[in-house]
Amino acid sequence: MSVIQMRRTHSGGDRRVSPVFLGIAAVMVVSGWAVWSGFASDRGFAVFLFVVSGWVVSLCLHEYAHARTALHSGDTSITEKGYLTLNPLKYTHALLSIVLPVLFLLMGGIGLPGGAVFIERGRIRGRIRHSLVSAAGPLVNALFAVLLMLPFALGTAGGWPLEFQYALAFLAMLQVTAALLNFLPVPGLDGYGVIEPWLSYEVKRQVAPFAPFGLLAVFGVLYIHSVNTRFFELIYTIVGWFGVDRYSVANGDFLFRFWQR
Template identity: 70%
Template structure:
């Protein structure tokens, strides 16, 4: 018989704390321009912050499932925020980080295994799926707060640009993961309301939904329209396209830096 999570099942993992420490130290290096290679510091800061957001994304799923009736969550280690406890480390951490490096796109992967049979009520199932993207929305609001609060006085240019790029990742993650495609959280929100025959029909393609969405974004017309929408949304939050571009430019430290960004950084 599975029991409710013990305190040890909820203790924050040293692995997660280590990632937070990398984020804090590299963020300090970007802020103070301490690093000899500021681009590498930006890479570490944004990547660590992105992984932290992935952990929080999956934690939100797990915590909501716990309160919805799946008391097996604690035994699986999901409440410790340890990314190594996720059922699909490749989908949970490796692929999302590769998506950022390759295309500057934030897209979380599937991770936690929830025993849906323990949960009663379609609304609870939908809320569990929605909890992840909502976490990305909250993370995006935190990243953009200095912009829409007009509190950028004293914030160094490189750190401002890094925050802008990180905000872009969170916004793209929230929007893309809300698309009702099998394998993404958007589909998980509507799945409980679909007929059994429809769910059975789309089940075989669920593992490929994430890859299909990413591949679709390589189509120039789709990519252009999508990022025009993202830029418009970020502008409404006070973040300019130039700042997000320079953040991405600094993040890709292995490429030749844009001199315009260097001058304005």
């Protein structure tokens, strides 16, 4: 086999969907079916599995969107790093990308964004492309949220099992929070990545040291009661546009926390 053929084979392998991701997606489907059918003896645990696996699937898609956009913007190293396989274990910061967001979810029912894939920004030309690479991730969360809420908006979810409606509403709420929080212009988050290419060198130099703490700072601010209340009022307003009421979200959160009952 020639060197060119070997490279093509390796590149193709790095684009195939990872069994790890397929396994997570399978957990989401099976647990969703268990909630729908009532097959699980404890629907709370089934809702827990459905929401967590659905949340991790969305995190993988979020990072995939960053990687795919970067690839088409000039960073061909993305393929070699395995980011196009949707395998969360390939991420540069698996702790930030998966573990911390899931931990935040368990602690406060908040869809906080995670860390990111490593993109070689020097390979990307043009400020618009840099902004699009950063925006791609949270846009996926927004799209995922719309898809989850579409049955409510169309009125088709009304005949579905209540527990499944509640689980879907809670997962949709998490996607909305992730999209909004990720679009905040805070160093370390995608929102800042969108505007960073348009800032002066001096501003970027002064802001850079704060980037590692942006995510934790957002989490800390959200624990301020007044901020938390206003934030979730905004979230409930947005999901309400799609026919998802706060009662359904609250019940989904209640079922999700099966260990507290």
